[in-house]
Amino acid sequence: MDFNDSPQEAQFRAEVRSWLEQQAGGYRQPLDTADVSGYTAKARDWQRKKADAGYAAIRWPRAEGGLDGTPMMEVIFAEEEARYHVPVGPLVTIGTTMAVPTIRKHGSPEQIEQFTRPTLYGDILWCQLFSEPSAGSDLANVRTRAVRDGDDWVINGQKVWTSWAHVADWGILLARTDANVPKHKGLTFFLVDMRSAGIDVRPIQQISGESEFNEVFLTDLRIPDANRIGAVGEGWKVAITTLMNERINAVGDSLSLPSVPEMLQQVRQSGKGLDKHRAAQLLTQELGLRFFRFRLLTSLSKGETPGAISAMSKLVHANMLQDLSAMALESAGLDGICADGDSLMEKFQHGYDWAAALRIAGGTDEILRNQIAERVLGLPGEIRVDKDIPFSECR
Ligand SMILES: Cc1cc2nc3c(=O)[nH]c(=O)nc-3n(C[C@H](O)[C@H](O)[C@H](O)COP(=O)(O)OP(=O)(O)OC[C@H]3O[C@@H](n4cnc5c(N)ncnc54)[C@H](O)[C@@H]3O)c2cc1C
Incomplete structure (x- = not known):
């Protein structure tokens, strides 16, 4: 693809190639994703290296850990990175390309501060708690309930196909807060600390023998209202931001x-x-x-x-x-x-x-x-x- 680069893009590609030669040399063979703890540690480490160099969020301002770059620079980096077997799958990208962009668009300044940098540096890995047994293509059919109780929300329900829930530190959750309005209007978007009480993660074995995704049962899980993203009942709008990013990536x-x-x-x-x-x-x-x-x-x-x-x-x-x-x-x-x-x-x-x-x-x-x-x-x-x-x- 290099032949289509502008002179500036060609220069950026050369810089990236040289950085990757130095940093990604150890990733010439496929990684064993069945070794979950080893793979997770490598994923965190690779993300930290990219963040230190500004490559983890190329389009973001320099002050926030980016390079003030263009979408094309992001594409060039991804193309060059794909020449190595680096650990950059959904375990990392659910956070960097779905959760964080959603939080940055709809979250409060405190939430953006709390989650952006640790995700960029691989200290927080995320999972996406959207799909349910009766809510996949028709995602607005979510039945997991969230009921307000003082400063908390109490969550009950079941999610399924949740990739990497077994290692994730935090999750993005879509839950129903009002069943008396049309389905798209009664949803709210939350951030869940996956170490909280009331979360039971059960791996699903895939045809490949691996278990990358899970069923997740939520029983009287308490989420502080401070971990709500966007207004109550506006969860669909927030989730659309996540889904748009998921499809692009x-x-x-x-x-x-x-x-x-x-x-x-x-x-x-x-x-x-x-x-x-x-x-x-x-x-x-x-x-x-x-x-x-x-x-x-x-x-x-x-x-x-x-x-x-x-x-x-x-x-x-x-x-x-x-x-x-x-x-x-x-x-x-x-x-x-x-x-x-x-x-x-x-x-x-x-x-x-x-x-x-x-x-x-x-x-x-x-x-x-x-x-x-x-x-x-x-x-x-x-x-x-x-x-x-x-x-x-x-x-
Ligand atoms: C590898 C993998 C990883 C995943 N990871 C996650 C994750 O991390 N978090 C998460 O929340 N979800 C995850 N999912 C779930 C995924 O988003 C859903 O599987 C997907 O949205 C489809 O939903 P469903 O499985 O419920 O199928 P259904 O929606 O029940 O669809 C069943 C069939 O009906 C068809 N169908 C449905 N509606 C229509 C329509 N209107 N018109 C025509 N045909 C239709 C579908 O195309 C499909 O063939 C993952 C799925 C896979 C395969």
Whole structure:
């Protein structure tokens, strides 16, 4: 991508490359995420290094730990960082790219002061307590209740799919404070100290054998009112800030994800025939995504916010990743099941499993298609019959 850099951007890329060569040299091999405490310690340490150099929040003012930089500089850093196996997954980004931007937009000066710097430096890791058994795509259906009691709120309910709740220090929580108004209007946004009494975190085992996400049961959990973000009943507005940031950040380059040329290499090695039509479709998608990305970057570099159109990136990327990984695994036959130390095969297995999760997390394929249809193509909106009736009357 370097060929598209302006002279200033090329200079910044060179600085970043040299910094990474010095600091990230120890991250040339994939990390073992199953070693939760080791991985968490490395994630905190890497975040601290970035924060010390100003790379943890490139667009923020220098006085607040940033570089006064541009969105393009942030993209350049992410591209260069993706050449290493550094620990920069959701364990860190839920805090840096979702919780903190939300707190900075809607929180009080005291809350911004309390949470910004420790998150930037990896001292606070976050989880996102939004989804519930009956609230995922339809997030406003949240049933976890928050009832005011003096200076506290008392929380009861259940969350699910909560990534990294088992190691997080704090969580962002969406709860219902009023069931007598329409569903989007009775929600409030809180910050939860995950070490509080009344939180029971139960890991869910994934197909990959790892347990990155959890069920979280909240029983008479007390949250001080000082940890409320935004006004009572305004939680939906606050959560939208978090969700917008989640979707923008859902797709990232990563060394651990396979590409179409790697798939072609694998099929060639297997000696099996290549389905040329399928391969050509995947190549077209990969190229299309690359040029679509240039368009997003151009709009970012002009200071614009790409909006709903960026949903296309995740939609195409996740499906393409699953298809190309499947094609490589199919060509390998039984060898595709047991990678046996073959790092390329491990990459395809990981790509296949991860693509399935990526097609759901941060907005499912169907929800993204709805978004593109309504907000990009201007097609008529979905019929939402429960939009204007009190939540207590919804079934
Ligand atoms: C890897 C991973 C990590 C996650 N981490 C977190 C986390 O940290 N915190 C958190 O709060 N949540 C997390 N989630 C949950 C995620 O946000 C939800 O899974 C997602 O929003 C979908 O909700 P759901 O699973 O309840 O499915 P549902 O909403 O029940 O959807 C079921 C199916 O119905 C379809 N569907 C639903 N509504 C419509 C519609 N209007 N039109 C057409 N089709 C529709 C969906 O596309 C889907 O295929 C994570 C999920 C994954 C996979």
